[in-house]
Amino acid sequence: MKKTLSLILLLILATSAAYADLSVHFLDVGQGDATLVVCDGEAMLIDGGSPSASQFLFTYLRQEVVSLSAIVATHPHDDHIGGLAAALNAVPVDVIYSPVTTWNGKTWKSLVKYASAQVTPIVIPQERDSFPLGGATVTILHCWPEAWAENDMSIVLRVDYGSTSFLFTGDAEKMSEYMMLTERVPLKADVLKVAHHGSRYCSSPEFIEAVAPSWAVISCGEGNPYGHPHEETLRALAGVKVLRTDQLGTIVFHSDGQTLTVSTADVHEVTATYIGNRNSMKFHYPDCASVADMTEHNKVPLASREDAIALGYKPCGSCKP
Numbered sequence: 001m002k003k004t005l006s007l008i009l010l011l012i013l014a015t016s017a018a019y020a021d022l023s024v025h026f027l028d029v030g031q032g033d034a035t036l037v038v039c040d041g042e043a044m045l046i047d048g049g050s051p052s053a054s055q056f057l058f059t060y061l062r063q064e065v066v067s068l069s070a071i072v073a074t075h076p077h078d079d080h081i082g083g084l085a086a087a088l089n090a091v092p093v094d095v096i097y098s099p100v101t102t103w104n105g106k107t108w109k110s111l112v113k114y115a116s117a118q119v120t121p122i123v124i125p126q127e128r129d130s131f132p133l134g135g136a137t138v139t140i141l142h143c144w145p146e147a148w149a150e151n152d153m154s155i156v157l158r159v160d161y162g163s164t165s166f167l168f169t170g171d172a173e174k175m176s177e178y179m180m181l182t183e184r185v186p187l188k189a190d191v192l193k194v195a196h197h198g199s200r201y202c203s204s205p206e207f208i209e210a211v212a213p214s215w216a217v218i219s220c221g222e223g224n225p226y227g228h229p230h231e232e233t234l235r236a237l238a239g240v241k242v243l244r245t246d247q248l249g250t251i252v253f254h255s256d257g258q259t260l261t262v263s264t265a266d267v268h269e270v271t272a273t274y275i276g277n278r279n280s281m282k283f284h285y286p287d288c289a290s291v292a293d294m295t296e297h298n299k300v301p302l303a304s305r306e307d308a309i310a311l312g313y314k315p316c317g318s319c320k321p
């Protein structure tokens with residue numbers, strides 16, 4: 001009897017540890033954005049980094065989740081949608097939210113190809129739409145498909161869990177910030193994913209003041225050629241705890257609905273057994289002569305033959321297993 005009781009107690013404890021928890025993973029995808037939000041067993045991915053992050057994202061998702069209730073492609077730039085084909089290959093996805101349903105470019109086409117293979121719809125969300133993710137609430141604050149500047153198309157959304165909150169801004173620039181401030185959308189949040197990798201075209205002092213975050217996360221690549229994050233942005237964030245993926249790698253927040261804790265996780269690093277060429281969609285051993293001829297931009301690290309094939313790559317004739 002006592003044994004049964006302690007077993008039940010153990011089960012209850014195990015269940016409450018696995019559910020009743022929100023985790024937000026700001027993934028280190030180099031120069032780009034990808035955030036995995038997991039709440040009470042349900043998951044959502046906001047952006048998927050650049051194509052070179054494909055294998056990392058694929059492995060991370062396979063380890064952390066079994067499906068995605070939603071993917072939010074904030075806007076169709078390569079550093080945000082590049083890894084989304086890999087995400088669709090990793091796990092089933094219910095719906096993709098995007099400010100556009102058609103777009104020119106190879107990366108978008110590959111996203112559409114894998115979305116259609118899964119019969120996953122691509123939907124333009126309405127501002128103020130909200131949906132549950134486990135016990136959390138996701139709210140679309142801004143979506144501007146007609147924006148002249150592509151970054152301003154960015155879907156801006158918030159996640160509320162108990163009294164804790166996160167704001168995700170994609171690459172939304174100052175015009176979007178101005179619109180949200182004018183419309184008085186609820187911006188106040190504990191954690192701000194800083195827009196556009198910390199560029200000076202976003203994060204106006206008025207916007208930061210309205211969000212009034214305790215933490216700000218900047219997702220950018222080490223030594224990136226754009227000089228992200230810019231000085232002006234860091235100045236606007238004075239007094240806020242700033243965490244950067246180029247310095248810390250992947251950053252994970254946990255919330256129990258009341259308190260936030262933060263940790264860094266680097267357990268999902270990819271060891272490249274193969275290098276894929278995202279242009280030819282062939283994969284090679286790192287010492288294959290073709291790899292030397294590849295531009296850095298086209299190189300995609302791949303962990304195994306199985307992963308490479310699952311991601312749509314074909315083996316190079318001279319790189320036999």
Ligand SMILES: [Zn+2]
Pocket residue numbers: 075077150151171
């Ligand atoms: Zn962008």
Ligand SMILES: [Zn+2]
Pocket residue numbers: 032033077079080171196197
């Ligand atoms: Zn970007």
